[in-house]
Amino acid sequence: MIALDNVFFRYPARRRDGLGDEWVLEDISLSAMAGEFVSVLGPSGCGKSTLLSLISGLLRPSSGKVLERGREVTGPSRTRVMIFQGHLLFPWKTAVQNIEFVLKSRGVARNLRRGHALEYLRRVKLEDHADAFPRELSGGMQQRIGIARALAAEPDVLLLDEPFSSLDLMTRCTIIDELKTIAADMNKTVFLVTHNLEEAFYVGHKAYLLSGSPGRITADIDLTTTKPDQLLSLGADSGFQAFQERVAALMQDC
Amino acid sequence: MSSARRILYFLLPFGVLLLAWAVLSGTGRLNAFILPPPESVFRALGQSLVSGELVRDMASSLQRVGIGFLIALVTAVPLGILLGTSPRARVLADPLLKFLRPIPPIAWIPLAIVWFGIGNGPSYFLTMVASFFPILTNTFSGVEGVSRQHMAVAHCFQASKASILTDIVLPSALPMIISGIRTGFGFAWMAVVAAEMIATRSGLGYLIYTSQDMLRTDRVLVGMLAIGLIGFLVDTVIVMARDRWVHWGNQ
Numbered sequence: 001m002i003a004l005d006n007v008f009f010r011y012p013a014r015r016r017d018g019l020g021d022e023w024v025l026e027d028i029s030l031s032a033m034a035g036e037f038v039s040v041l042g043p044s045g046c047g048k049s050t051l052l053s054l055i056s057g058l059l060r061p062s063s064g065k066v067l068e069r070g071r072e073v074t075g076p077s078r079t080r081v082m083i084f085q086g087h088l089l090f091p092w093k094t095a096v097q098n099i100e101f102v103l104k105s106r107g108v109a110r111n112l113r114r115g116h117a118l119e120y121l122r123r124v125k126l127e128d129h130a131d132a133f134p135r136e137l138s139g140g141m142q143q144r145i146g147i148a149r150a151l152a153a154e155p156d157v158l159l160l161d162e163p164f165s166s167l168d169l170m171t172r173c174t175i176i177d178e179l180k181t182i183a184a185d186m187n188k189t190v191f192l193v194t195h196n197l198e199e200a201f202y203v204g205h206k207a208y209l210l211s212g213s214p215g216r217i218t219a220d221i222d223l224t225t226t227k228p229d230q231l232l233s234l235g236a237d238s239g240f241q242a243f244q245e246r247v248a249a250l251m252q253d254c
Numbered sequence: 255m256s257s258a259r260r261i262l263y264f265l266l267p268f269g270v271l272l273l274a275w276a277v278l279s280g281t282g283r284l285n286a287f288i289l290p291p292p293e294s295v296f297r298a299l300g301q302s303l304v305s306g307e308l309v310r311d312m313a314s315s316l317q318r319v320g321i322g323f324l325i326a327l328v329t330a331v332p333l334g335i336l337l338g339t340s341p342r343a344r345v346l347a348d349p350l351l352k353f354l355r356p357i358p359p360i361a362w363i364p365l366a367i368v369w370f371g372i373g374n375g376p377s378y379f380l381t382m383v384a385s386f387f388p389i390l391t392n393t394f395s396g397v398e399g400v401s402r403q404h405m406a407v408a409h410c411f412q413a414s415k416a417s418i419l420t421d422i423v424l425p426s427a428l429p430m431i432i433s434g435i436r437t438g439f440g441f442a443w444m445a446v447v448a449a450e451m452i453a454t455r456s457g458l459g460y461l462i463y464t465s466q467d468m469l470r471t472d473r474v475l476v477g478m479l480a481i482g483l484i485g486f487l488v489d490t491v492i493v494m495a496r497d498r499w500v501h502w503g504n505q
């Protein structure tokens with residue numbers, strides 16, 4: 001389980017006059033249980049990727065705390081794994097080798113790695129493409145290998161940064177269902193950053209809405225209790241800003 | 255391009271050069287010493303092939319360049335990786351390297367002879383010096399250019415330092431290292447010919463140098479042909495190997 005307590009973050013100032021070092025994230029508090037699927041929504045540049053990096057431990061908060069099972073996160077760990085925006089597979093490694101890389105980091109013996117790696121590929125239905133290089137595979141296949149690679153770390157928490165944004169609709173639907181099943185079966189906590197409301201509401205148990213400059217949480221929605229028709233009427237038109245206001249209003253009604 | 259056309263394009267410039275050469279020396283205005291006609295160069299080529307002399311010279315040049323180049327490779331690649339990964343090492347070494355780099359290999363010849371005597375020593379040293387810097391600087395930029403995002407992936411999975419080196423840094427720097435190897439071999443090949451003119455009694459440089467003394471410009475040209483041919487072949491082999499195994503270079 002993951003919790004953020006009053007997290008503030010800014011990137012180290014690049015300019016001496018101190019301009020350009022505003023807070024990227026301001027006073028973020030949130031939590032997610034094991035098995036919970038959390039969607040994070042917000043306009044581009046509002047700090048969603050930064051938020052995931054903080055949870056992963058690749059970045060440290062400027063103040064406040066990131067906690068995993070009550071213990072402060074001080075650096076990256078295989079228990080919290082990112083599935084990166086874009087294709088960040090290693091192009092010099094085949095599908096199965098990309099996964100073996102993670103198994104090696106986990107200390108799996110050399111002679112067992114390939115067998116294990118194929119197991120993870122099977123979970124995303126790509127065992128037939130084990131020996132293909134990423135560039136020989138479609139965007140959707142690459143993204144599924146990214147998921148398999150993350151699963152190979154046997155993490156408790158999966159962090160997905162707009163993983164589906166470059167995929168066509170059909171592929172996206174398949175992968176979202178696959179991911180939902182995997183996460184539920186394996187009792188993982190999943191954070192999904194997305195622009196897409198349907199996506200966020202379909203898979204999420206909970207959604208956080210962020211506003212930009214500085215990034216703040218403007219609403220959190222319990223998707224298990226909020227009625228679908230309430231949600232659908234929210235995102236239909238007139239932009240994200242209006243949507244956020246309506247969501248905030250809805251939250252007060254609840 | 256069709257392969258027939260490719261072969262044509264490949265041969266055409268050589269054909270033009272040969273034709274121009276034949277025409278120029280056929281006018282009779284230039285005597286055979288200044289520009290020997292193609293047929294006398296090919297005759298000299300045939301003779302030196304039959305006598306085994308040319309093959310011997312090629313072999314000794316290649317052996318020298320091979321050793322010097324290998325020494326450069328096994329020192330410059332690790333050093334380039336060190337400089338690319340450790341800011342402290344970079345700050346320490348950078349001024350000295352920038353100072354040494356502009357000194358051309360041939361400027362080292364006198365010292366090389368004093369240090370290593372007449373024989374293969376100076377050639378090993380000069381070819382090493384010549385290929386060291388291109389390999390070093392290319393390895394360094396290759397390592398510096400490793401994608402931050404790939405490094406983030408590695409940190410995210412808590413990969414060990416050794417694994418980051420062999421699974422990420424080396425493969426992503428490899429295309430650049432190969433460019434360094436190509437340039438470095440080219441430089442070393444030029445340097446060995448220079449070294450052989452002064453410090454040895456065999457090799458293509460020696461062949462050219464002694465032929466000039468004997469007023470045999472046809473044999474000088476035979477030596478030059480052999481140098482060009484070997485340089486071409488080695489580079490072709492490197493490029494073929496790269497295209498076969500290193501397909502992620504242009505990403």
Ligand SMILES: Nc1ncnc2c1ncn2[C@@H]1O[C@H](COP(=O)(O)OP(=O)(O)O)[C@@H](O)[C@H]1O
Nearest residue numbers: 011012024042043044045046047048049050051
């Ligand atoms: N490495 C960085 N250094 C400085 N500023 C950054 C860096 N990465 C992102 N930012 C800034 O932080 C803000 C949030 O970025 P990001 O987390 O990528 O937003 P999102 O993922 O929501 O689009 C942006 O204003 C961006 O310019």
Ligand SMILES: [Mg+2]
Nearest residue numbers: 048049085161
């Ligand atoms: Mg982002």
